[in-house]
Amino acid sequence: MSIELGDDFVDFASEVMYIIEDRLVSMDKAFHYARFRHRLRAPLRVYYNAVSDVVRNYAYLSFMARQLLGSTSRKAMVKAWLMLNTNGHYSRRLRRKVRATVEEVEGRLLEIRDKDPLTYLSIRYSFPRFIVEELSKGMNISELEAYLSHLNRRVTWLRVNTLKIDLDRAIKLLEDEGVEFRQNRQHPFMLMVEGYRKPLGYLRLFRQGLVVPQDLASALVVLNLKPEPGDVILDACAAPGMKTSLIMQLTEGRAEVVAVDISEGRLSKMRRLMRLMNVNESRVHIARSDSRLIKLKGGEINKVLIDAPCTSSGAVSKDPGVKLILDRRPGLVNHQSATQYSILSNLVSQFRGVEVVYATCSILPEEGEEVVGRLTEVFGVKLVKPDVGGLSDGYRNYPVSQLVGRVMPHIHGGEGFFVSKLLV
Structure with a gap:
């Protein structure tokens, strides 16, 4: 990196991490909040890319900071990143104070790999330990490493x-x-x-x-719904509207969509997107409501899309701040899972003879296999394997594994997504 980053970057990056953890917001929002409190001496893109890499590798940097500097504070983590990624005066000065060489610390990490591969993967790829443990139940170590590695890679x-x-x-x-x-x-x-x-x-x-x-995984969710001209589709968590616009594109504007979302702010963005995308707004009926509680009248709807709110653990390449949030607040997983089940159960109970696609941008079975597994037990709905996009099976050791699909970054090149199709 040709531009020197020093104490100002250390202060800025550590504040971004603090805001993510304290306010539970995305990295982009935390970056936006922090930039107005600091006088940045390099172009904004330089800071953004560097901070993204710090957040993405938070656990690895914590390990390196402890070994090199004797501290795991946010500032120590940022300093460790500078030592590993820059070669200016500031980073050279830091290297003179370290307790060990980078090579020695990497050697210690490899020793951990041999003794405790799950801890190694958690550190190396900076995922919360509980996520690595959960994923290890459904895949071997080599596949798990490829999975985690590709989750970290941004593909546009x-x-x-x-x-x-x-x-x-x-x-x-x-x-x-x-x-x-x-x-x-x-x-x-x-x-x-x-x-x-x-x-x-x-x-x-x-x-x-x-x-x-629009990520490939997001598009595959809609493609597995198989929208056709004349369909009346409920998009239950619609804003900001990317999937609704794809429904209209695939049907050449000849479907009808009831687009529901709980956030008025996101729905405002959706209306602007519909106009920008040249969607026939007379065929998209936008309504603010909570899909956990909404009661629908009439029998015209024949397909339902539920891209439910989730942890976004499958999109860490786009928002690495998700890792920090889940590491500090693992209870969010169960909270989101409960919300997802509430949405699904409320809507499924109101329909007969309707196709439902339920999806989450999550790599966790609590937000995928476990949700639809419970739903099939309680409501007796039928699962049909999504057949568009060559999706992988769900995680092993679940009764529904072969009847649901997953977009795997190291196989499909998209974000980590869970996709299921139910006949109600």
Whole structure:
């Protein structure tokens, strides 16, 4: 890194971590709050990328800081990051004070790997120990390591919005702008970005809603619902509207969506997105309500999409702050699981002869296999294996494992998602 980072960065990055843990907010929000309290001497993007890496590797940096500096404070963790990733005057001065060399500390970490591989994986890839233990019940160590490693890697997917632009035209414009990408074979409107000349958000295609960022896993949730013209679909946790807009794209604007969300602020964003994406707003009925409690009238709805609120543990590449929050507040998992079951049970109890897709951006079985497993026992609903996207089976050792699907980052290239399909 050519720009020198020093005490100002240590103070700034440690405050971002504090805000994440104290307010339970995303890294982006914490970064936004902290930036107005500090005079940043380097370009904002430099700070953002560096802070993201600090947060993403918090457990590894805590281990290194303890061994190198004798402290696990937030500031010590940031200093450890500087020693490992920069070579300016500040980091060289820090290295003169360390208790051991980096090579010696890495050797100690490898000793842990041989004695306690789960602790090693928790430290190396910076995931809370309880998550690593839970995942180890359903996969061997080598697969678990690949899974955790790829969860940490940010992969950018784009969706071409064919409501506003022809696919071939969009591809030509992206290529002209210097964007390098690979089309998904099954779903060619989904593009995995491999390189670009300038930030994607600066492109005219983005500003005009011709191309939008949407992860492959998110798109696969909608694709497994198989929306068709004439469908009347309930999107039970709809805002900010990316999945609703994809429903309308796949049906060429000929489906009808009842879009429900509990947050008025998010629904306002959804309305703006619908206009930007050229969605026929007369066919999208937006309502503020709590899907845990909502009572629906009429029998027109034939499909239900529930992309439920969750821990977002499958999206740590996008928001590494999730790791810090779950490490400090593991009880959030059970809280979210209870919310998910409340939404599912309320809606399932009101329908007959309806297809329901339930999904979460979570790598935890408490928010996936366990929720739908309990639902099938209580309500007797039938599970049908999602068959779009070549999804992996659910985690082993659950009765529903072979009837549900998971998007695995190291296999599919998307975020970690749980996907299920129920016939009510």
